[in-house]
Every structure is written in C-alpha cells, then in structure tokens.
Amino acid sequence: MTQLAVLPQLIVGGVTVGSIYALVALGLVLVYKSTGVVNFAQGDMLTLGAYTGLLFYTTLSLPYLLAMVAAVVSVAAIAIVIERIAVRPLLGSPDFTVIVATLAISIVIRGVLRLFSGDYVYPFPAAVSGPPIQALNVRASPQSILTLGIAVLLMLVMYFLFIRTRVGLAMRATAENLQAASLMGVSLPQIFRTTWALSAALGGLAGILVAPLIGVQPEMGDLLLKAFVAALVGGFTSLPGAILGGLALGILETVAGGLFSNYFKDIVTFALMMAVVVFRPTGLLGRAAVVKV
C-alpha cells in the first residue's frame, strides 16, 4: 500500500530523467537519420555545452540567456571543426570506421577537459530556480519541468525541419543514398556540417539543462548509454520515437527501482532494449528500412 502511494512521485521523477535521455537521444537520432552514423561523442557534446556555458556565464560574466546561447553556438562550432577534421575524411569509409572515430573523439574530449579542469565538479546555475512545485504528494522542480518542455519543443522543431524544409529533405536524401543525393545536387559536405552542428547544439543544450541537476564534470557524457537505449527503443530514425523512448525508459527504470530494488533500474533498461530488438526491431516508432539491391 505504501509502495503504491509513492508511485506518482516515482513517475514524475522518471519523466524528469527521461526528458534528459530524450534530449540526448534526439541528437543521436538526428545524426543517424542524416548520415547513417551513430555518434558516440554525442554525450560529450552535452559535456561541452555545460563547460562552455560555465565559461561564458561564470568566467566571462555574460547574462544568463546570452551565455547559454553563446554556449550552444560554440558547441555547434566545435562540432563543425570536429566534423571537418575527424569525420569528413572518412566519408565513404565503412560506417563502423566512422563510429570508432566518434568514440575516439569522445575520449579526446574527456581527456582534454580533465587536463584543464581536473575532476572538480562545478556547480551550474539553473535556468529557473525556486521551490519545487507541489501538487498533492508529488513534487517537481521548475528546472525539470523546463527540461521536459524544451525536449518536446525541440522535437517539434526538428520534426518540422526534417519534413518541411529543403535542408531536411537533403538530409533525408543523404541518409537514404549518399551517392544518389550527391548526384542530385545535394552538397554532402554542407549536409554533414549542418547535421553535426545541429546535433551538437542539441547536445549542448541538453548539457545546459542537465548540468544544474548533476553538476559539471568530464564524465557527464556517460548519459549517452541511456540515451542510446532510448533512441533504440524509439526506433533510432524517429524523432518522436526518441522522446517517447527517453520518457519510457526514465519512467520504467525509476518505477522499477522504486517499487522493487535498485538493481532493477539497469535490468529493465536492457530488458526493454532486448525486448524491442527481438519483438519490434524497428523500435516503437521506427520504420522498417528497405534496402534495395
């Protein structure tokens, strides 16, 4: 009985952490959708967003909103450089090669951050502060509500971008068939650059939102693994799927952890992933890809 009384609070907690997974998953899906590559450095874009946000706000004393915009733009710029140096030269290589390259990028980013900042956990100012909002027996911090709102909003923006704009069309075409898209006049370098910048900006924003909750340190990007499962559950090519997957994962693990044992948190994560792979390999909202030979 007491167990069930805590259920609403557990669900709210799950939604909070789930919306963070969802934001990181959005970035993963974006890159995969347009370039067919899984970016293992996406988690580190989040870390970079938090560190640059801190730099602009605390060290350079810019106003909060300006500092955060500057941080997101900087992360996008860093991603453009990374794409040019480490990913573009691999254009046309097997996907797996590119994936390993993104792993390497991740390791380099963490190493560099640790070199400069050590292992200190920096506090990060919240975008919105104030006492938790309480309804009945359930409490939620304003920051978590904001995170959820932004995740949903960004999903809509990205969805619009993909479906309604020329850039979106070009991205989808590139993902579908690199050579054909190129022959049709799509500038591949431009598409790659845009995709990396956009997904990094998403990651950076996620970092700014999650940093007040968990603090800024080089290993923040570890969230990637959960985001990966979220994206997979959602279908990996579906933007609403990423949001849905993130929220489902967050709620499931928090409720399982709260009602049963903490050990269930990770068990349900990977049980969910396996169930999706076995019973619905395209994910909840993904579409079966047809490879024509």
Place this chain on the structure above:
Amino acid sequence: MRGGVSQLAILALMALVVSTSCAPAAPAAPAAAGQPAAAAAPTTAPAAASAASSGSTTSPGVTADTISFGGIGTMTGPASFVGLGGRDGFQLALDEINATPINGRKIQISWEDDAGAPATALAAAKKLIEQQNLFAIFGSQGSNSAVALIDYADANKVPFYNTSAGADTLVTPVHKYIFTGASMPISSISKGIVGLALDFKKAKSPAMLSPTDVTGKAFAQWEMKWLNDRGVSVVAAEENAPGDVDYTAQLTKIKAANPDLVILNGVIPDVAVILKQAQELGLTMPMIGSTSSSGDAMLAAAGPAANGFQSGWLVPFYATDTSPANQAFIAKYKAKYPNAPVGRPNYLDYFGYADAFVIAEGLKRAGGNPTRESFVNALETISNFKGTDVASPRTFTPTNHAGNTLLSFIEARDGKYVRVDYQASTQ
C-alpha cells in the same frame, strides 16, 4: 548501417561493456574499497630483487646518495584525483625532505598510473620492483588497486605504503610489509559515522543510501554491524549505482520510511546530486556521510543543499581553513603548482604530503644501510609522529599497521566548512 537496429543493439551492448570495464571500480572513492575485489595470485620477483633485502649495501633502489621509490597512483579516469593529489603532495614534501638528505641520501620516486584497475596496478608494481629494481612502493590509489598488491608485497617482501586506500584487508590481519598512512580502514570510519549518528545526532531510526561498488557495500556492512551492536536497526537501506544521475526511486522510498537521519555512503559528485534531489523531494531530516563526501568540490557541487551535511575528515585542516599552518601549506603548494586546477590541493594532496614525512622518518630510523626489512621494522617504531603541522599523527606497531586514528567531522555551512564538535571513537 541502415535497417540495422539489431546491429545498433550489439553496439549498445559493446558500449556497455566498454563503459563498465573502463569505469573505476570505486569511482572517486577517496578512502576506497573495503574488500578485496579479486585477490591477485602471488607472483615471485626474480631472486635478485627479493634476496637483496637481506644484503647490506646491495639493497635494491639504494645507492650512496639516493633511495628510489616506486609510486603507483590512480592518475587517469574518474578517480584520477586520488593519484594526482597523492603524487603532488608527496613530491611537494620531497622538496623539503631532500633539502637535508637522510643519511646522505635523497629520496627519489618514479610514478606509474594504475588507472584504477587492479591488474594494471599489479603490472606497475612488477615493473617498478623487477625491472627498475626500486626500494619500496608508495601507493595513492583506491582500494581495488591497492588490494591487488597485497599478495605481491607479501610474497616478495616489498614494503608497500599506501596513503589513500581504506580496505580493511590491507591492514587486517597485519601484513609485515604493508602500511596505510592517512587513510583509515573502513571498519573504523564507519564506526565513527555510527557514533556521530547515534551519540551526536541522537538518531533512533536512521536510513542508509549506499553505492553498489565494493567501497559502498563495505561501508554499509560495517555500519549495519556497528548499529546492530548498539541495538539500532535502519528503517531503510537503499542502494544506488555509482555515478547515477537520478535518485528519485531511492529517496522516495527513504522518505516513505520516515527516518530521523540518513547516512550517505557515496562519493562527492553522487552525494551532491543526492543532497540536491533530497531537498527537492522534501526530505528534511539531517544527512551525514563518510570521508569520501568531504571536500571543496562537494560544497561547490551541492550548493545550498549541502548546508548542515556532516561528513568525516582525516586531516587536521580543510582547504578553506585560515589557520597559519594551513595557509603556509597552501602557499607552498601554490608556489610549486601555480596551475593547479580548482579544488586543489584536495585532501589527497594533504595525505601524500604528510605520508612522505612519515616515510622519511622510517628511513631515518632504518639507519645508514637501509634494507627493506630494516625499513619496515623502523616504521613499526613510529609513534604519534607528525612530520608536518598539516598531518594527523601516525602510530605503527608490530600489531598495527594502520597509522591514522584521528577521525573528525566537518559540517557544510553556506559554502564553507566548520568543524563538528564531536570526536569519534574509531577503535
């Protein structure tokens, strides 16, 4: 790649394997783990290295004007502050110690990184002892890697002095060649924490939240024992995965159990997040923690949510302490390491600094022809020794190789620490 959701799943599993195998067993665990992770098989060094311990002038690592140590620290990965702090503190002390060489000899040390991995630590020990033929090992690492060296030190009669690990197995039973300095066995720290909870905070129905790594489990087991000995049982004992970002599940359960105090056995980044989320969820009872959750990084990361949080502390001063002795240490430190990152010196810097003086004292007492054996015998005569004002005293005897017995507590208050007026009994 396209259509390869199952390929992605395989990748995810690979990533999981990579991330778990790279994760430190005790992430950022300062006075780390309590139990052996996996006892390494004893390996025997070449006869030349071990037999030399009985020689007079042919002791390995000893020349006419130097004594060379091997240092093993966790210097990369999330727990790198343990090794880097210990290393930098030790090096700082060497500058002072070597100004007046011990029996004509300066102390040298060459460092190896164990990355928090037991196997790497053992390989590093073999390299330092068997290839570089050094005198003894100084360790600034978590317990997982420290414990991996026990059998090696025993089998090869190599002195192993660890400044940072809290595993009870390092010192219980006593190993002739193994000593721990600043850190304290987890059994002792946990006894102090329980004392703070029951005697100072007057808790009657405490709850506990512990990480699932070996350090966290050791803390939880020992605290349960000390609580049981006092006839108190916990109303909730929750666990969390180290490095987790969300503790709603555990904190909600703890809140429902309505404890009058919560013991947090995690390490700094995690405990800071826990304190913040506990505040958001409306948990208002006092919270206390181990030595692993003390430090400036904690104050910064938790912000106002840290107010009132009391945690263990193993050195006489904390970095923000304004007493002259501490300020002198900080000035020396900043002079040698002008580019030290924020949060340094951390307490591991104090640990390494203090224990370098203890080792120097041991060498002094070992006489003009120090051998590995005479060195450990000399260490066993050290009683109530402080080589520096910023250390707590060390006492070793043939039946006690855990040098530090002074555990105090500090309380976070508006971004600073104040001392808690409670002296824990750890014996």
